[in-house]
Amino acid sequence: MLDVTSKAPETASANTTILFFGAVSDRLGRSLRVHVPAGGVSLAGLKALIAAQLPDAAAALAATGIRAAVDQVLVIDVAHIHPGVEVAFFSAFSGG
Incomplete structure (x- = not known):
């Protein structure tokens, strides 16, 4: 498995682009900008940050x-x- 942590940008903190595809975009829209702290967050932590901005x-x-x-x-999940970074959430069968 590829280690995505080696691709970390050289920045303190930044807005992170979140993209939604398939059934997720039907419920949440196509994209969102979320502020991620300098130390980063777990995927579960990112989901919590998104949930704080979008009710569903x-x-x-x-x-x-x-x-x-x-x-x-x-x-x-870990x-x-x-x-x-750019993060995308999508259905397992969202097409191609």
């Missing part, structure tokens, strides 16, 4: 089959999200 996000991101990618690399 907690349920949408916890739905069965939702996947995440960081800078276009598929990640698992991923650490650094400021400034």
Whole structure:
């Protein structure tokens, strides 16, 4: 598995682009900007930051089959999200 932590930007903190595809975008829209602290956050922590901004996000991101990618690399739940990266959430069968 590719280590996405090696791609961390050289920045203190930054707005991070969150993209939504498939069923997730149907509920949450196409994108969102979230402020990620300098030390980064876990994927679960990022989901909490998103849920603080979008009322339906907690349920949408916890739905069965939702996947995440960081800078276009598929990640698992233990991923650490650094400021400034691009994160995408999508359904396992969102097409192509």
